[in-house]
Amino acid sequence: MRKKGWLAGFVSLVLIASVMSGCSGGGSNGKAELSDAKAAGAVVKLKMWGGVPPEAGPQEVLDDWNKDHPEIQVEYVRYVNDDEGNLKLDTAIMTGQDVDLFVNYSASQATKRVTSGVAADLSTLTDYNIDEKMGPEAENWKIDGKFYGVPTTKSSYFVALNKDALDAANLPVPKDWTWEEMMEYAKKLKQGDGYGFIQNTEPFVDPIDSVLAKEGYTKADGTSNLDHPLVRKWLESLNVMMKNDATTAPLGEQLTSKMPVEQMFLSGEVPMLNIGAWLLRSSNNFTDYPRDFKIAFAPVPRLAEDAANHMTRGGLGDYISINAKSKHQQEAWEFLKWYADGGMSPMAAGGRLPASKDADQEAALKSMLGDKGDTYDQESLMYVMFDNKTPTYVRTVPQEVMDLRSQEYEKYFLDSQDIDTTMAEMVKRHNEYLKSNPQK
Known part of the structure; x- marks a missing residue:
């Protein structure tokens, strides 16, 4: 993803400076405290910010809730899950706009917001056991040992394939394949001037993180591991x-266009797409995307090379936090528990x-x-979502590290920097970051 320059850094600094002491979602009895509006019998209005288009599930979810809870009405606000959209959300929180609940789509973003003091500590609330409800993978979403949100979804990332094109090329649907094998598939599936493989920018760097989540972002001596041989392999192969x-x-073409x-x-223009499960909201929509x-x-x-040394991104996702500055934390908590326990089912579409x-x-x-x-080829769909036993990771690398490495590899892909310089600069800048942030 691309960094939005000084403005993003400025907003992050302002967010940190705006932390208010005592902003916690917990009461002494282990429940969120009743808001003044609710106590007075008035209708409480909440705003939930998320990255999914309202017509792809969120609006139906809120309609179901609002119909049965006239005393607590929830409105959905859409932000796009990219750098610009996340900056919009952070700015709304910082400037005191109505944000009661918000969805974090990476642990990196969640950690940044926790550090800035805008996510309420949900570990103080004892009437809902997140570990028990969501299982052992919820542990990946704890920040400093606490929950500042609820991971609500089973998250899957995969390569979507045009099965008809595979059959025409006599290629099987892979269940375990290497980057080199994918490159060969792309050559065989490419038609004319078209591409054989394309990526959504959100999971673009997942191959790097699949290595470093396993091997470590730092070496035994505490220095950067961004010069890992497989990081170089990914850059050169791509x-x-x-x-x-x-x-x-x-x-460059993908970003500018x-x-x-x-x-x-x-x-049908490109036969392979690296993406996440959100593809289904478009692939089920034959009106806008006929196929x-x-x-x-x-x-x-x-x-x-060895499958035993591989991890894949996935597990749990859609980590929903309550704004630590919300005046309606109890009502937000009641909604969030309902949402997580099945109210969100229309999102499955x-x-x-x-x-x-x-x-x-x-x-x-x-x-x-x-x-x-x-x-759909339902056998392969069920495999990637439920039956693939490859260990999963949640992307937890700090946003600053994501930004610095993307700035350097973009120079390489744009031909303004060679591979050796790119590797050296990523390591140099990461080491500088580690010295300034030894806890990271």
Whole structure:
């Protein structure tokens, strides 16, 4: 992702400076305290900020809640989950706009907001056991040993495949494949001047994190591990795909054109797309994205030669926090518990399955596929979402580290910096960050 310069840094500093002492969601009895409005019998109005388009599930969720809870009405505010959108959310919180609940889509963003004091500590609330409800993978979302949000979804990342194109090329649907094998698939599936493989920018760097989540972002001596050989392999291989093989879009072209990668895949223009489960909100929408091919699914290819040394991004996601400055924390908490325990089921139509053990998973699965089930290779879909036993990680690398490495690898992909300089600069800047932030 691209950093938005001095403004993003300024907002982060202002957020930190704006922390108010005593901003906690907990009361002495282990429950959020009743707001003055609720105590007085008035209707409480909440605003929930999230990155999913309202028509892809959120509006139906809120309609269900609002119908049954006239005393607490929730409004949805959409922000796009990119640098600009996250800056919009942070600015809204900092300037005191109405933000009662907000969805974090990475642990990096959540940690940044916790550090800035804008996420209420939910560990003080004892009437809902997040560990018990969500299972052992919830541990990945604890920040300094505490929950500042509830991870609400089963999160999957995968490569979506045009099954008809695979069949025509006599290629099987992979269940475990390497980066080199994916590159060969891209060559065989490429048609004319088109691409064989394309990526959504959100999981663009997941191959790097799949290595460093396993090996460590720092070495035994505490210095940067961004010069890991597999980091270099990813950079050089992807550069070959962009420049030599012409099997994937050059990064510069993708960023400047805001390339509609989902549309390009669903139109049949590109046969492989690296993305997450949110693809289903578009692939189920035949009105805006008509298609005449079946979609299959494969795990994200691994850089490591040995599968035992590989991790994949996934587990739990959609970490929903309560604004520490909200005047309606109890009402927000009541809504959040309902949402997590199955109220969010309409979100499954967009690929977001509820994580809570108390949610109706059968109903969620039915909602996810709707009447389009026969347009998917369901065996491979179930595999990547439920049966793939590869260990998962949640991206926890600090946002500052994500920014510095993206700034350097963009120079490489844009031909303004060679690979050796890129590796050296990433390590140098990471080490400088580590010296200034030894706890990281």
